[in-house]
Amino acid sequence: MMPISATAQEDLPDIPAGWEMGIDTPQDTEPIFELGLDGEVSVKFWIDNQNMAAITLDIEFDIPFDGSANGPDSVEVSAQTNKSFDFTIKQIDVAAFAASQSDRFIVTGTVTGYSGSPLTSGGDSKDGEGNVTIPMVVDLTIDLSESSGPLNAGTTSSLEVSVTNAGNAVDSVHKVTVTDSCPLLDVGGAEELEGVAIEMGQNLTQILNITTSDSHPTKNCVIEISIQSRGDVDAGRSQTADSDESTLSIVEDRGDSSNGNEQSNNDGNTSGEGDIISKNLTPLWPGAVFITLLLGALVRRKID
Secondary structure: OOOHHHHHHHHOOOOOOOEEEEEOOHHHOOOEEEOOOOOOEEEEEEEEEOOOOOEEEEEEEEOOOOOEEEOOOEEEEOOOEEEEEEEEEEOOOHHHOOOOOEEEEEEEEEEEEEOOEEOOOOOOEEEEEEEEEOOOOOOEEEEEOOOOOOEEOOOEEEEEEEEEEOOOOOEOEEEEEEEEOOOOEEEEOHHHHEOOOEOOOOEEEEEEEEEEOOOOOOEEEEEEEEEEEHHHHHOOOOOOOEEEEEEEEEEOOOOOOOOOHHHHHHOOOEEOOOEEOOOOOOOOOOHHHHHHHHHHHHHHHHHO
């Protein structure tokens, strides 16, 4: 006969040895993930099944910043196996949140069965946690005003330029570049835009001084201004943040175009309102007076 103790041991059910869950991180670092500019990041969670039987788990995701997750709803892990599963945190509007802001995400696993057999009551639940961080969104825009009218050669004018920070962090203009299509045109003042901090949602305005040469021909000059963001430079990007252009019409200085006739006609005729300065009369010869007196004396002698 078999010992009673041995028979009782065989009738005992398998007692689960337990399981664990967590978030995969490189080299056991803290599970912090920076979102891409598209509002997505790929993450893995792991499940370590220490049981002698396979386990089935339902998976739920709790994502911050009004985001969502693309991952498995249910997973199965073999006995005494550690397995990882991919999921993607997505649909986060990173521009709507301040840069470097961080919040926690949670992946919850709940045991629903052992070795393919479903549980009749609620199973054990565990969480894997990590943090997602909002990246810096660079969005500097530039607007260059249009000229109010033509500019005479040899004169000066000005254009207003405004830089707006539509990003999610304080930013500044790292470098500004101004080009124009006219070699006898000079544009100054743009460098004053560089290095000035611009708060989120704010703008920076500067006046550009336009100077033309006296010998500038009549021509339409295109002025273009482009900027590079400090945020892009710090992130290792050398791209142009934004650019704008304006067309300025230069009119050649041809000097006094009058023929002088009107001036000569006015001289000697009138001054003010109808005051006569001189009349167009023939000058009287001085000898005519002497002859007139002599003829008068001879006539008088004959009469006498």
